[in-house]
Amino acid sequence: MLLIPCPHCGARPENEFRNAGEAHIARPAEADDAAWADYLYMRTNPKGVFIERWRHIHGCGRFFNCVRHTVTDRIIATYKAGDPRPSLDVLRAWSEHAR
Amino acid sequence: MADPAAARVHPLAVLGAGSMPGAGATLRALPPACRISLRADPQVAAAIAAAIGLPLPEAMCRANVLGARAALRLGPDEWLLIGPEAAGESLARVAMAVPGPASVVDVSHRSTALEIAGPRAVAVLGAFCALDLDAAAFPVGMCTRTLLGKAEIVLWRSAAECFRIEVWRSFAPYVWNCLEEGRLEFFI
Numbered sequence A: 001m002l003l004i005p006c007p008h009c010g011a012r013p014e015n016e017f018r019n020a021g022e023a024h025i026a027r028p029a030e031a032d033d034a035a036w037a038d039y040l041y042m043r044t045n046p047k048g049v050f051i052e053r054w055r056h057i058h059g060c061g062r063f064f065n066c067v068r069h070t071v072t073d074r075i076i077a078t079y080k081a082g083d084p085r086p087s088l089d090v091l092r093a094w095s096e097h098a099r
Numbered sequence B: 001m002a003d004p005a006a007a008r009v010h011p012l013a014v015l016g017a018g019s020m021p022g023a024g025a026t027l028r029a030l031p032p033a034c035r036i037s038l039r040a041d042p043q044v045a046a047a048i049a050a051a052i053g054l055p056l057p058e059a060m061c062r063a064n065v066l067g068a069r070a071a072l073r074l075g076p077d078e079w080l081l082i083g084p085e086a087a088g089e090s091l092a093r094v095a096m097a098v099p100g101p102a103s104v105v106d107v108s109h110r111s112t113a114l115e116i117a118g119p120r121a122v123a124v125l126g127a128f129c130a131l132d133l134d135a136a137a138f139p140v141g142m143c144t145r146t147l148l149g150k151a152e153i154v155l156w157r158s159a160a161e162c163f164r165i166e167v168w169r170s171f172a173p174y175v176w177n178c179l180e181e182g183r184l185e186f187f188i
């Protein structure tokens, strides 16, 4: 079982959580059909480091952001919802640290 | 008209009467209680705590006990207040009197509570709950929402070998039976 560190509660077993898809997808203020479809349906789906939302549904109930490697399932870092998307340099440092 | 008191049955009235006493861990259905779900920013919550005379824990996943009342911090802006059944109405009334954005909901009858206690309590819980319940990771006074089997519970370590479990009343027999099954291991 994965241990996922909730930014509010600390490390918890994965069955307390629900995945909620890619993080940092902003709703466009104005969009034509193509842009709207892109917002609704298109995701990056990378092989590698991925930033996604999780919800600690059977815990504090909060959504938060999680940096996970999609091949190894290694959780590199988690941070609170609303915190800015980490820069590439920060991601690299976190990845090194989590290795 | 039906007498509401006569129709009231504890969700664990039948199961609770038949629990085998065992040395490893004992199960006990707890009496009905007053429960208030409080959602508010910590500053507003602090004002409410002052008004009701029950200090709210500032640390996440910790419980404060004052006499027969307790406050459990379950989320960054969420507390569960538990008290004697008779305290329900007054607790809600006082909390509602506090200005500021907050949600105060009486959830007394949503849940029921049981207690598992004894030197094997951690092992019995561990049969169905994935949390690390070692005293270092889950010390006395810690509380949290979690899963026990497939049911969501609030687990609170009230003493070194004693846990209070809050569970939605319709899930209570399931949780009870899970724990009874876990206890069987320690009758041999």
Ligand SMILES: [Zn+2]
Pocket (backbone or CB within 6 Å): A006, A007, A008, A009, A010, A056, A059, A060, A061, A062
């Ligand atoms: Zn949490």
